[in-house]
Amino acid sequence: MKFFKLSVLLLLTVTLHTSIQAQNTASETDKLSLNEGTIDNQFDYVIKKSNRYQEFKVVKQTWLHTLKAHTLDSLKAIKKQLNDTKAVVTTQQEEIDTLKNNLSTTQTTLDNTNKEKDSMALFGMQMSKGGYNTLMWSIIAGLLALLMLFIYKFKSSNAVTKAAKKSLAETELEFEEHRRVALEREQKVRRQLQDEINKHKNNS
Structure with missing residues (x-):
């Protein structure tokens, strides 16, 4: 009996599976x-x-x-x-x-912009900022040196000029004194000469 029920159940399962598969297909x-x-x-x-x-x-x-x-x-x-x-x-x-x-x-x-930004144009030539700054400071230092030399020369010349003016003034004073003395001597000689002339006139 159990075998019969199992067989029927198995048959129903196979039939159902086949039917479902056929429907799916x-x-x-x-x-x-x-x-x-x-x-x-x-x-x-x-x-x-x-x-x-x-x-x-x-x-x-x-x-x-x-x-x-x-x-x-x-x-x-x-x-x-x-x-x-x-x-x-x-x-x-x-x-x-x-x-x-x-x-x-x-x-x-x-790149060109960065290169131009990092360089400076001087006399139509491109130079790096470092080189440009070095050149500018060198020129400034040279000009300052020339200025100091000019000031030194000017002071030296001024001192020489003052000394020359002082010497000239002293020479002029000496010349005036000498001229005054010579003029007085000449006047004295003239008076003496005039006195001699007058004596000769009176004696004669």
Whole structure:
């Protein structure tokens, strides 16, 4: 009795499983279509809907023609998409090349700007700021040295000039004194001469 119940239960389970599997297969087949879905689904539809002859499948020619047309259309769409992608890639590559050129130009301009910023133009020649500062301070130091030399020479010349003026003044004083003495002596000699003349006149 138990064996009979077990056999019936097993039979019902197998029958139910087979029925469910058949329904799932039928449902999957019903979802497949020759005119909708992907090429893969359309091939599955043709394979599953075709009649079986021994180990071969008998496929309707109309299905094959339809499947061929759909496949060619898909290939054309893929080819068009590939060409569009190539065009986009080419455009993007051109933009990348342009951006690279612009970046290179910008980098060159930046380098030149930094170089000009770090250098100074003197007499048409570019010099580094350090060299320019060194040259400027050297020129300033040279000018200060010349100024100090000029001041020293001026003071020396001024001292010599003052000494010469003082010597000239003393010489002029001595000359005036000598001239005064000579004039007095000349006047004295003239008076003496006049006195002698007068004596001679009186004696005669």
